[in-house]
Amino acid sequence: MKTNPGRFFEDYRIGETITHAVPRTVSGGERALYHALYPARHALYSSDEFARNCGLAASPLDDLAAFHVVFGKTVPDVSLNAIANLGYAEGRWLSAVYPGDTLRSESTVIGLKENSNGASGVVYVRTRGINQNGTTVLDYVRWVMVRKNRLDAPAPDAVVPALAKVVAPETLVIPAGLDFSRYEFALAGEPHRWGDYAIGEKIDHVDGVTIEEAEHMIATRLWQNTAKVHFDATFRPDGKRLIYGGHVISMARALSFNGLANAQMIVALNAGAHANPCFAGDTVKAWSEVIDKADTSAPGVGAIRLRLVAVKQGAAPFALRGEDGKYLPEVLLDLDYWAVMPK
Amino acid sequence: MKTNPGRFFEDYRIGETITHAVPRTVSGGERALYHALYPARHALYSSDEFARNCGLAASPLDDLAAFHVVFGKTVPDVSLNAIANLGYAEGRWLSAVYPGDTLRSESTVIGLKENSNGASGVVYVRTRGINQNGTTVLDYVRWVMVRKNRLDAPAPDAVVPALAKVVAPETLVIPAGLDFSRYEFALAGEPHRWGDYAIGEKIDHVDGVTIEEAEHMIATRLWQNTAKVHFDATFRPDGKRLIYGGHVISMARALSFNGLANAQMIVALNAGAHANPCFAGDTVKAWSEVIDKADTSAPGVGAIRLRLVAVKQGAAPFALRGEDGKYLPEVLLDLDYWAVMPK
């Protein structure tokens, strides 16, 4: 058979590295589409002049766009037969991506654990996005629950990697040259500095966006993510197309501009859960909580650890979990990341 | 509070200049999206070769795309609490915008008049779009009705600026180098020259486009216009998303190619009214009327003053106003502009 059936749980081996297909050169086209698909307004990703004043060569591709490009390539090898995308850890952005760069992805299998039902198992991969110079631009761990194809395939020895709950602030990689000492707050859109945010502070980002089928499909295709559940309305019994979790991440992050306009660059992904599925017609809103803060050695640059929560219409203010400890049904996303801000 | 509540009527002061946030570098991506979102076919904005033959360095970003970029930045400071967008005047395009240029916007408050109800007032601003070299690329006046937040705030002294009904043709700025003496009519799509149009002539542009939610949201986000009424279906009681008036302007202008293919560049905006709201599902059509003509000093270049009217399905031919002098309900837009044509 010439078509790709995807890998099943029994097809993964601890330690193997998978070269993902379809490298991608990005241009101003991907940049413009990112701004058309999400209400993205962080000035460093909008203006070459603003970025240069922050010590960069030009305005990079949005960190999440880079993430989506790298992630999308892994789908045919990692999650085509996935039942659930379970989590992320130890994600770090290591080098900014610029128009003209070409990205490819590879993943190493770092954990395997068959479920007790014998019908599926959890696969842990560490994925790297690599540019045309061989530089790793992004590195993260993801784990997914994957179906078995041959139910009689023997269970592998269980290996569950020890993953950090949070990327230690001293290991954050600040983009080379980044300097916020001449940061233009008026052009960035808000006056709030790193020092103005308190640990525990919560921010309701106010705005909402009602999602359309055409938009999430355009976005998901742009990242060459091919999971059919996002595109084929005849695939699920309910006739709904499941929206790519990364679409909700980008939507929520863009909405968080209103209150966090100066949380310019994402430098680490500590954890993330797609709490409930999102469908066209949902109106997505977002709120954030300041979890931690840390200094950096870059001029004028502080790091802020944020929880970013996406909810849909009807959610109570700062809704997250019920009394049973489970995510409330209105919660779509619970993301934990580090960003850099001017001090 | 860290989020932006927008300015209310009592927050404006005569003479103050507001620096709008989020400068934007445009590229071939914005160009391509403009052609994907509107049936734009004016050759000067489609082909570098055609534009060079007209004396320009390359094909510029569509004048209306430049307008939308500049306008979008003003929304968080000018119209977030607006009840209505009342009018435009004295708009002039002063310098073409090319891929690679970075635009920012600033607005000076030139008029304030509280309404007799004491609950709102009219704010007049003169907005300038400025490129990375400090050159003003666009300059226009807009006035909006804005809510008061503190109803007991004292009314300011009323200042209503004297605005020209029309940009005087001798003050039109023709882009540097523009030369239509070798104009290629066959490649432009129509043989009609400036001299072929008569004052009073009306043109039905024939074609119609039915508008989709995804399209107007993609367009409006592309210009970083954040007014929630365009994006959040839960915002209005009727569950409808109001379409950004600029989307209708661009749609009508693009449709006007059929009959005005040689009205290549917009050089002035004399006036404009968003006569009725536009919603997804509406089919937009357009007609034009030649209001005036003027010569210019550029080789082969004439100026033509046009009324551009957008209507929706069911409108009578050249429908505009009823016997009561008010816009008919099928009329969406009444725009008055100067364009340049080959003589």
Next chain:
Amino acid sequence: MKTNPGRFFEDYRIGETITHAVPRTVSGGERALYHALYPARHALYSSDEFARNCGLAASPLDDLAAFHVVFGKTVPDVSLNAIANLGYAEGRWLSAVYPGDTLRSESTVIGLKENSNGASGVVYVRTRGINQNGTTVLDYVRWVMVRKNRLDAPAPDAVVPALAKVVAPETLVIPAGLDFSRYEFALAGEPHRWGDYAIGEKIDHVDGVTIEEAEHMIATRLWQNTAKVHFDATFRPDGKRLIYGGHVISMARALSFNGLANAQMIVALNAGAHANPCFAGDTVKAWSEVIDKADTSAPGVGAIRLRLVAVKQGAAPFALRGEDGKYLPEVLLDLDYWAVMPK
């Protein structure tokens, strides 16, 4: 009348060449949009690095995007009053198109045959896409049935061109420099070489995409195709917008990646039929059949002749024609083309 009513059957003359309007400069924006609108993953069109390793200067614009740009320009002159798009023949891609190139189109009338009803006729044109250097990048024959306007116009002498059923493999033009001897199969996504495909082999491409109004309109406008039946929901009595046949071609070709990831470049279009209309809401799937194979003189490069069939939901496996020899109602497209593959 200043607007373009389109040409009618009696307006064509054998031997005349029509210069089509609105030349177009393409950029990374068109590239990115192509990837956003179709699940396109052929590595040579995705990565500059991959393309360079195949001997090209950079990653070209997708062959079908080039086709759509060239085709779109012909619509106002050829098919505005068409009743049906009847066929394609003798299509050859002669030179790759890169970001920065400017394309224009011209068509020569090579056949005319009035229908026996005296109300319409068939027009055959040979269309050439030409870049800014005067190089023909694409050349194909299309024939359409066009209405007459003046029913009393005399029938022209019937001229029906003799068209090749298939582009002879020895006349295929392989892009200058193309060299698959260092082809990276892992990055391309599949291990199957030219030698692995057998004549008569059929491949079900598995995936499906449900089509949205916004997407096909964005795509069709991007190619400046102005046929109102694609955009105006009030045009057809049933309120449906007919989807541009080229949208289905690109969708099916992109879906064919799954099983034909190494059929990188399209070099010839032998024939094509839009078997049934496609509307929003349809879920498009695709299958291919290997019709022929041929060697080429380029290093490591083989040619493969493929039938590409697009079907919609409910189609039986490899459905094509009924017992009456007619296309089954679920069949949307039957396309016959040559592509190049690594040997």
